[in-house]
Amino acid sequence: MPTYEYECKKCGQFDVFQNIKDAKLKRCPTCKGPVKRLMGSGAGIIFKGTGFYQTDYRSSSYKSGASSDSGDTTKK
Numbered sequence: 001m002p003t004y005e006y007e008c009k010k011c012g013q014f015d016v017f018q019n020i021k022d023a024k025l026k027r028c029p030t031c032k033g034p035v036k037r038l039m040g041s042g043a044g045i046i047f048k049g050t051g052f053y054q055t056d057y058r059s060s061s062y063k064s065g066a067s068s069d070s071g072d073t074t075k076k
Contacts, residue, residue: 005038013038
């Protein structure tokens, strides 16, 4: 479920876990004051592992040619 940020006119900002289909909150759950939904920054992209490079998906013939040009005699 997504996290939505709201700003209460009386008590400040808070986050709420809501289903996408749920209606926006109109009142603060703490003080019952009026609230406004804020524009969320969204989730950042998280890359895990050794990395993602343009050369990760090159053909084996390209890789062997590149390794011979650089003087690298080890195969990966």
